[in-house]
Amino acid sequence: MTPRARTSRRTFLAGSAGTAAVLALPTIATKAGASSPTTATPTATADVAVVGAGLAGLTAARRLVAAGHSVVVLEARDRVGGRTLNHSIGAGKVAEAGGEFVGPTQDHIVALAAEVGVGTFDAYDTGQNIYVNGGQRIKYSDTGLLGTAPPDPLLLVDIIKLSQQIDQMAAKFPVATPWTAPNAAKHDSQTLATWVRGNSLNADGILALLAPFTQALVGAEPGDVSFLFVLAYVASAGDETHPGTFERLFNVRGGAQQSRLIGGSQVVSENVAAALGSQVHLNTPVRRIEQTATDVTVTSDALVVTAKHVVVAVPPALAARIDYAPLLPAARDLLSQRLPMGALMKVEAVYPTPFWRADGLTGQFLTVGGPVGYSFDNSPPDGAPGVLAGFVGGVQNLTWGPRPAAARKAAVLAQFARIFKDDRFLSPSEYFEMDWTLEEWSRGGPTAIAGPGTLTQYGPALRAAVGRIHWAGTETSDYWQGYMDGAVRSGERVATEIGAAL
Ligand SMILES: Cc1cc2nc3c(=O)[nH]c(=O)nc-3n(C[C@H](O)[C@H](O)[C@H](O)COP(=O)(O)OP(=O)(O)OC[C@H]3O[C@@H](n4cnc5c(N)ncnc54)[C@H](O)[C@@H]3O)c2cc1C
Structure with missing residues (x-):
């Protein structure tokens, strides 16, 4: 018993x-x-x-x-x-307002889900993604070399070089003790932004591109997070037999956004x-x-x-x-004063069908600017109704969060219509949003972030009972x-x- x-x-x-x-x-x-x-x-x-x-x-x-x-x-x-929350979209169906994707090497959540009768299905990822940066608009498939990262011709060399550098460092990274990593003190004395400035050909361009990534991924800007924390986060995107990689973290296909849980x-x-x-x-x-x-x-x-x-x-x-x-103990108390939550809002527009699929689009866009930096198809497994979701993170969240809800909704829908070049996005049957910074018992999301100095000085207190x-x-x-x-x-x-x- x-x-x-x-x-x-x-x-x-x-x-x-x-x-x-x-x-x-x-x-x-x-x-x-x-x-x-x-x-x-x-x-x-x-x-x-x-x-x-x-x-x-x-x-x-x-x-x-x-x-x-x-x-x-x-x-x-x-x-x-x-930080997981199902939102009803009618007819017994849901769209998630918090965490939702699972992917390769995430065997623990998938096993727990299976134990309690919850299976997975593939996230919709057929067709082309859209990338918009200033006047540039590129459609691309994530089956290419770069996966979900956009093939921006001005940034291509840097994207390949930097992701390879990060993957190499992540491959040897001690995931349980980041403060013991090679060059931990050096990496933890700089932010992702300062590391990019020292290692890229087109730093301004890469930083602009990185912002929507980090805004969606951790609800923060490249200048908010320690480079050691970034390495730890990338190294963490794996398991005991598969070293974490930048690609597994960011990608839908073969990555952390590959699948979803049936029923939310x-x-x-x-x-x-x-x-x-x-x-x-x-x-x-x-x-x-x-x-x-x-x-x-x-x-x-x-x-x-x-x-x-x-x-x-x-x-x-x-x-x-x-x-x-x-x-x-002081080390634990000071650590918890140094791990703020990211700033993240999820916005979702519901349409009778995911009509973008018929146009050969995945529903994913990545754009420099806001309110939304990254969007994706969040429709239920049978594709009815269609749901397009987007992340408003980091400074975009701080900028758009305090504005009137109606103005924010209008800006989000106008952005969808502009990026997809399709006015049907202006008239959803339902629109909802979830700002995790306003949740008393979360205070932000998707996770805590570490600025410079945190992991090397206070990291050992993170798990110590x-x-x-x-x-x-x-x-x-x-x-x-x-x-x-x-x-x-x-x-x-x-x-x-x-x-x-x-
Ligand atoms: C918008 C968003 C998108 C995300 N996307 C993904 C994704 O696609 N895939 C993925 O794997 N992860 C994603 N995540 C992250 C994922 O949701 C979290 O990592 C995970 O749910 C955290 O679980 P947890 O149990 O550690 O913490 P929580 O889910 O935060 O649980 C902590 C619980 O403690 C309660 N609590 C807090 N203080 C007290 C107190 N004093 N007394 C009693 N109870 C208290 C809270 O109410 C809460 O229920 C996302 C998160 C967000 C917000």
Whole structure:
């Protein structure tokens, strides 16, 4: 029989209704000024408390339960899935507003999905992509030498040279310990932008082209991220037998954007949570973690859990918003102050059909400028309705995010029509957007980014447990950090870590 955590007074079901009454309970201020529930707040005991019901936390919980341990999962939102979120587009179909693609070497998310009955299908990638840079508009196939990267004649030599240089460095990169990489200090003392300036023939041109890539990939600009972080990210795009490459990271064909999950990526979390049942508690934001020599007390707004260990499976910037007693070691605390989230919004326009396919287009465009830098076909497996999605990331997000929604929508649709040279894009049947920077329990996306100095000075604190506190979340993964696969891997790692200690 599956072990169940013992919950006093009442056991909450994985639904918001059960917790609503508890959320209304009065709170008192502690000495530290933090808000703490009164003695009336329900309590529970378990072997392990898990903070966060995204893929990382749910994977950890699933593994721990399978190993015979009792678990309580505390999730701040009224839903599971974290940075994955299905949006209904009618007739039982969905388009993802968060993470969605999987690809070769991402075997951990694909295996977890299969375990809970979720299969994959190929992302639509038939036909030509469009590249627009100033007055230049090129249609190209990603079956060429450069894959998804555009064959811009002015930048071709640099694109080939720089991607080869990065791949060579990534091939020998210690993914679990980036701070021990050859020339780590040198690489971590510069940004991607400064490295490009020192290594390319047409630096301004390459930096302009790189911006839509980094905006979509990490929600940031080439000048925001340390070059060591970029190498770690590229090296991470592989597995124990396939070194990470720039191409696997960026490409649809043979790369990280090759496939999608049937029914939408959030279903994986929903199915894992359903199997965990009443061990998952929604609307329970964790505010405080106190540990002693013998146990740990995790205080949320609606439940206080005493456990032997706690898994904090939230992005570092969110982990930093929890109070810890005693305080975390300085290296860990300072690390979490240095890993901000990227700035990313996903915009999606729904049409009766994916009409661009009949014109021989994949729906993918890459453009220098905004609001959208990169678009793709996000239609359901049967191609009905048609969905065109785009990323508004980095400075584009900061520029367009605060503008009125109607103005932003008009600009996005006008951009689609201009780039595809097709006015049908101006009249979607539905338009929706998801700005992850406005999400209280994500504060940005798709992942945390590291600026210069972070990994070499504070990186060792990323995964190191602090007593009974264990860190999970995609940002802590060696392979596929930033991705769903990395989230699953991190949950598996932390379950092994705790399993050995229990
Ligand atoms: C727009 C976008 C596009 C993306 N595209 C892709 C893609 O195509 N492919 C891919 O593989 N990945 C993609 N990603 C990234 C992927 O979604 C994430 O890497 C992955 O979902 C992270 O899982 P996680 O469990 O580590 O963290 P999260 O999903 O962030 O889960 C953390 C959970 O903790 C909860 N939480 C936070 N603070 C607290 C607290 N104090 N108390 C209790 N609960 C708390 C949150 O509500 C959340 O549910 C994308 C992300 C975004 C935003």
